[in-house]
Amino acid sequence: MHHQNHYDITIVGAGVSSVFLAYTLLKEHAALRIHVIDIGKELHQRTCGLDQGSTCTCKEQCNKYIGFGGLGKSEGKFNYTNDFGGELGRKIGNEKVLELMEEVDSILCHYGGGIVEKYSTKNEELAAKAAHHHLKVLSTEVRHLGTKLSQDILQKMYDVMKESISFSFETKVTSIKREEPGYLLETSNGHYTSERLVIGTGMSGSQWFKEQALSLGLVTGETRLDMGIRVEMKGNQLQSLLEETFETKLRYQDDELSATTYCMNPMGRIIRKHQHGLVMPDGQNVREKDTPSANLNFSLFVPQYFSSYEKAMDNARSVIGGINQGHDRIVVQRLEDFYLEKSTNSLNSNSIGPSLEASCGNLVEEIPELYRLALKRFLVCLEGLLGEAIDGDTLLYGLDAKFYEPKLVTNEYFETPVPHLYLVGDCSGETHSLSQAAASGVYLGRYLSKKN
Numbered sequence: 095m096h097h098q099n100h101y102d103i104t105i106v107g108a109g110v111s112s113v114f115l116a117y118t119l120l121k122e123h124a125a126l127r128i129h130v131i132d133i134g135k136e137l138h139q140r141t142c143g144l145d146q147g148s149t150c151t152c153k154e155q156c157n158k159y160i161g162f163g164g165l166g167k168s169e170g171k172f173n174y175t176n177d178f179g180g181e182l183g184r185k186i187g188n189e190k191v192l193e194l195m196e197e198v199d200s201i202l203c204h205y206g207g208g209i210v211e212k213y214s215t216k217n218e219e220l221a222a223k224a225a226h227h228h229l230k231v232l233s234t235e236v237r238h239l240g241t242k243l244s245q246d247i248l249q250k251m252y253d254v255m256k257e258s259i260s261f262s263f264e265t266k267v268t269s270i271k272r273e274e275p276g277y278l279l280e281t282s283n284g285h286y287t288s289e290r291l292v293i294g295t296g297m298s299g300s301q302w303f304k305e306q307a308l309s310l311g312l313v314t315g316e317t318r319l320d321m322g323i324r325v326e327m328k329g330n331q332l333q334s335l336l337e338e339t340f341e342t343k344l345r346y347q348d349d350e351l352s353a354t355t356y357c358m359n360p361m362g363r364i365i366r367k368h369q370h371g372l373v374m375p376d377g378q379n380v381r382e383k384d385t386p387s388a389n390l391n392f393s394l395f396v397p398q399y400f401s402s403y404e405k406a407m408d409n410a411r412s413v414i415g416g417i418n419q420g421h422d423r424i425v426v427q428r429l430e431d432f433y434l435e436k437s438t439n440s441l442n443s444n445s446i447g448p449s450l451e452a453s454c455g456n457l458v459e460e461i462p463e464l465y466r467l468a469l470k471r472f473l474v475c476l477e478g479l480l481g482e483a484i485d486g487d488t489l490l491y492g493l494d495a496k497f498y499e500p501k502l503v504t505n506e507y508f509e510t511p512v513p514h515l516y517l518v519g520d521c522s523g524e525t526h527s528l529s530q531a532a533a534s535g536v537y538l539g540r541y542l543s544k545k546n
């Protein structure tokens with residue numbers, strides 16, 4: 095009954111996650127019949143005028159982004175951490191992710207990645223001091239391959255895989271139909287059937303994937319929303335932390351909440367950001383302006399998870415929309431007034447000059463307690479770390495937000511509610527980086543190879 099166009103596992107997309115998935119499947123279970131379909135080209139054919147500093151010469155989607163290796167054909171900076179680059183750790187556990195990243199790194203090194211040293215962004219002394227005050231300095235182990243080495247490694251992995259795995263490049267999947275017990279795929283290069291199907295089409299495939307998800311009946315679920323107060327302080331207030339780096343990322347966490355500094359702008363300004371019909375205080379990097387400001391700003395984001403995208407947006411609209419009052423109103427309050435829960439009336443004699451024109455007010459009346467609580471707890475720790483009080487003239491702006499796409503519903507093995515249909519890498523909504531995308535590939539590869 096098995097014919098030439100039938101496979102055990104078909105992977106749509108040949109990006110970073112899919113490469114590590116296919117490679118793991120091959121290593122763990124060489125007898126599996128695996129098919130990888132990509133809309134782009136083989137790696138050595140992925141050329142574009144942009145490579146020579148000219149303009150893009152690609153017909154449809156740019157070769158820089160699509161084809162074997164996906165966005166792995168880039169700078170190749172593998173950040174081995176759970177602290178940013180996705181939420182894989184939240185789904186499968188931080189320990190597990192670190193172990194998977196070790197495997198990813200050992201594969202990279204097996205194909206030559208070891209010629210660049212792995213380094214850490216961690217400042218041990220600062221990290222220890224911060225930990226003493228219940229703050230974590232976010233840092234990561236990095237293997238920064240660079241464009242040339244990234245491509246060499248991907249090419250070597252391809253050379254190993256192409257002996258046993260079928261690859262179809264420049265192939266469009268036009269429809270996916272369920273055909274018990276598996277799937278029928280119609281493509282620009284003919285029909286294929288597969289027992290199991292994995293989709294790993296990343297960011298470049300998001301439009302295509304949206305359409306497929308709709309026709310397959312996939313549903314969106316959990317949606318993250320980060321909101322928080324943007325803080326504008328005296329430029330030198332964080333000097334002792336920023337001696338060796340331009341910016342730093344600090345996290346406060348307890349049983350109730352987690353709060354992380356985001357988009358820190360030493361000498362920068364605050365500007366209005368318009369998104370989803372809402373207006374928020376955003377940081378503008380000093381490089382964007384000729385004259386540096388005397389202040390430093392950052393947002394203190396508290397992530398929250400909602401059961402649907404609509405619920406997340408409703409929440410943002412009710413809080414930020416409430417502040418905006420139908421136009422572009424942003425509220426500002428002095429730190430001292432914030433602690434006293436009294437309204438700021440004027441900033442005329444404030445020693446820290448606001449870089450954004452905003453309406454003086456009282457955050458107690460305008461933003462939920464969660465974000466105020468987060469700021470208070472964070473600032474107590476920060477004062478401990480700095481060994482000095484934060485200036486009472488520090489300005490607090492309400493309210494900044496970062497929006498996320500909703501995730502599609504998958505179980506802990508990335509299987510969708512539609513049987514035998516899996517997601518991997520960025521299209522799962524769980525990863526946003528090379529290392530996490532690759533780790534998700536190794537993870538799913540191990541699982542699917544055992545499931546036969």
Ligand SMILES: Cc1cc2nc3c(=O)[nH]c(=O)nc-3n(C[C@H](O)[C@H](O)[C@H](O)COP(=O)(O)OP(=O)(O)OC[C@H]3O[C@@H](n4cnc5c(N)ncnc54)[C@H](O)[C@@H]3O)c2cc1C
Binds near residue numbers: 107132
């Ligand atoms: C410019 C840029 C630079 C980046 N640099 C870094 C970095 O240095 N470090 C870091 O950690 N992260 C970086 N990222 C993020 C990182 O590249 C991605 O998180 C990661 O590549 C995701 O892997 P993936 O397998 O999910 O998707 P991708 O690597 O994007 O692969 C998706 C694959 O699907 C294919 N595809 C798309 N649509 C279809 C379709 N309809 N049919 C068939 N195939 C399809 C594409 O050809 C591609 O091969 C960068 C992102 C960008 C945009």
